[in-house]
Amino acid sequence: MASQGIGARLRRKEDDRFLNGRGQYIADLRFPRMRDVAFVRSPVAHARLTGIKIPDQVRAQVFIASDLTGVTAIRAVSPLPGFQISEQPPLATGKLRHVGELIAMCLADTRAEAEDIAAQVTVEYEELPAVVDMLKAQEPGAALVHDHFKRNVFLETGFDGPIEAAARNAPVKVTRELRTARQVMSPIECRGFIALWDSRLEQLILHGATQFPHVVRTGLSQVLQLPELQIRVISSDVGGGFGYKAIVAGEEICLSWLAMRCGYPVRWLEDRREQLTANANCREHHYAITAYADENGKLLAFDARAAVDSGAYSAYPFTSAIEPSQVSAILPGPYEIPAYRCKTAAVVTNKCPQLPYRGVARPNVCYAMELMIDAIARQIGKEPHEVRLANLVRADQMPFNNITDKHFDSGDYPQLLRTAVEEIGLAKVRARQMRGESDGRLIGLGMSVFSEQTAHGTTADGKRRALYEQVFARITPDGRLDVRAGIQSIGQGLETTLAQIASECIGIDTGKIQVKLGDTELSPYSSGAWGSRGIVWAGGATARACKELASRVAAIGAAMLQTDVKSVQVRDGGVFGPHGSVTLADIARAFYLAPSDLPGDIDPHGLEVTGGYAPSRLTGVHTGSAHATVVAVDTETGGVEILDYVVVEDAGVLINPMIVDGQIHGGTAQGIGAALFEEMPFDAQGQPLASTLADYLLPGSAEMPDVRVFHMETPSPYTEFGQKGVGEGGAIGPGAAVANAVNDALQSLGVEICEIPITPRRILTAIAKAKRAA
Amino acid sequence: MKPVAFDYERAASLSDAASLLARTGGFVKLLAGGQSLGPMLNLRLAQPDLLIDITSIPELTAIIDGGDHLEIGACVTHSDIEDGRVPDHFGGLLRQVAGRIAYRPVRNRGTVGGSLAHADPAADWISALSLIGADAVLWSQRGVRTVAVENLVVSSFTTALAADELIRGVRIPKLSPAARWGFFKFSQKAGEFAHTIGGVLHDPARGVFRAVLGAIETAPIVLADARPLFGGSAFDSGIANRIDREAIARLLDGKNVTDDYIRSLAPVALKRAAIQASAS
């Protein structure tokens, strides 16, 4: 058997079903008597709700907050000191705090009819001034989104290193204000749920597109005040997650409440407009930074003030504290910074809650840091990579604790960067820039280098243990392997990579392994798919379960071969002794169906194991990456074309390099979206202005360059096989790399754009401004 | 979102469509490819009582060679043109325009007539067919009239169509072999509506030198005599260098176009179209 274990470029097992149309998404599920729900949502950003008028003939099909007995508000509370707690009622009471907030749930045979009912509901309200700008929101006198907050701030946090002494005599000082737009995470499948009540088991069954079925169950149990035993969450195939399916929100709570009372299945399928305008907000940050350096660009001190637009409520379970605490903890990136200060505020505004999107604050801090580095390079007349090399933590310093106490386990950041510079062909690009283009476009080269803390098992501040992970594995009576994990696959190919790990440990063909995911009833508890943790945690737990299974198989096999267990090997689908072998099927048959053939001292725990795992350090393993790109900017239209894109990635030992490449390609597409296309604008009244995908631009295949991926494989000392997480990395680097490339191109015009996405309009506006100033 | 409940009728003939249109009591809409109306229905921006599907009316898919012009039915799709099922008497101009509208699935259904009737200022046909000097053939039970495409579109999403009228087809003058054209559409991503459109057509055998500036948030600016845009000079290989930015600015002023982005793109679009026209 050719190796199908660690490092094999195995084709994804799940793709057969996806590519042949046998995937099962929420909208594919059919239940007898199922009815549809549509919601009445707030038309305004900020108002006092004074009344809801429902015509009598539809009153029985409309549910408002006062109908929702026994349901508590969503409280996503951070234990960090000073955190202000928002109460988010599943259906609005008292106040409306963002456009799209849920007000009433309407039930009918079809969604269209439910929308007809929704159209008959009249919402009465007194409008209040909308809090839209996260900087103005913090000013005294700003209207308060939550009346019981003193200021529109969920949390102020930061790192309070003294910087004055280090900054005082710094010869180079660079100050910038930087912004990243509010984005909308856009999986192809929007959110969606079907809830039904199993009256035999007295159990609520919620079918939902989610990244973490067990967490949804825990969350529902709290707000519905129902024991977890009475809730089953089933997530079949998930059509993209990216963090958007790592929440518990009002729709599924309302739906569950309804199913418990109405006696038939009820369904809500989010449409694109709801996703864009009412739910899927992320990424909006503002930075004011001063960096101090010496003449070679070596950083002496770094002083930052950041604001994160958290929207109106703290989202469950990650809270509105995650993003600001990430910012101050990881802004230093892979650099050695001797003096550092960062103050961050999570600001409350009248927008829908900010959710953690692939990379969670990392794309933003990478953007901020990497633009600063390029600004320093321009100011001192050095190549951007030279300034980076002057500051990057080196391989000989590993393991390395940086200024915010992030523990870098392994890796060679300078080498990542050098490879990227080499592969993108820096010297050639500089020569091309000197020559100029026949079509008049300007060429620019940009790069970014970053460290992604992945798979951490602690709270974001690294202080408290957050979780364990278990995986169940069982050899079936016919000698196949049944693996069940509580984590969910949202596109990362876990059905394949976990099978590869199992195959590595038991030597069984991956074709004989089935990995089942996403059902709370069938799997051990898991905190789910987030933080690029799957391959480290679920992979580790799979290894633990399968290694234990292998030793039990060895014992039975040795008994059957009448040899000492020390003399046998478990491999190639069986147990091999000095004088013969038995197959897994033989062993399983003997254990389950003919135990009389076995000696009496066989371990009765049998051929099923729940393996538990945590890496030997819980502070995460650091995946390193460098991105480099060449762009052509049309200064007359503002159009940007990406001519070349290189990613150099070190995710430790790769379980399946092909899947890793896929993760990087997909993430890079999303990062390019952030760099050039994606933006949810709001007007002064807090109305979101992009309500279809014609207004909210996502990069399509025509906009994607052929991303060239290169790997280094520095094992992590702390994980089962030396692997590191890699699910988010692709999305982190492009915002910075592309923005730096555009600024490099526009340098000769005296233009520097400190805001993403860099749209044609922004480019033309900046060029016009620079012309006026000159 | 889902549309409101509506009735659906498929008209078999023009008179059939006319009697359905005349049906009183409610809001009636024609349905062609549904690529603009569909989203409006789903967003409930349009809430009709009756949709009349006109795609199987024979006259609306007919292609008639009129000697010096080609008349194509309103329900000819973008991809019919892109793929050459409509004979190309236009030096490739219409095929280039068609192939850059939206995405292939939209082009498979979307129609020329629907695009003109919808009158999105950023749409391609209102600019391209104005540039080439096409006439829309409007039909009602009262009779047939023709209106130049540039006069059909009055302003953003507004046309000169009467309530009982439909677009039967478009009469497009054939270009002579010596004709030269340029059509520049800029959008940020493939398949997106235009951020700007510029077009130049020079057909000396027919004495034509026309230009268009489109995607300006209202009906396009069409010049039947393009010389004022180029300092008064006739078409030659150097016209792209003679663009009169002030003349363009004045035309945009006349249409109350205030957005600096659109104003700065318009001369670029015209220049690129001129370069294309004069390069060949």
Ligand SMILES: Cc1cc2nc3c(=O)[nH]c(=O)nc-3n(C[C@H](O)[C@H](O)[C@H](O)COP(=O)(O)OP(=O)(O)OC[C@H]3O[C@@H](n4cnc5c(N)ncnc54)[C@H](O)[C@@H]3O)c2cc1C
């Ligand atoms: C994703 C997407 C991208 C797009 N991008 C572009 C683009 O880049 N450029 C571009 O030009 N267009 C674009 N479009 C629009 C597309 O070209 C449509 O096909 C076109 O605008 C409408 O044609 P239709 O046949 O689909 O009309 P429908 O949607 O069926 O109808 C549109 C309107 O015209 C009326 N109507 C239809 N036919 C007639 C008729 N014969 N007489 C009178 N009234 C009639 C209808 O009542 C309706 O009001 C895009 C559409 C989509 C969905």
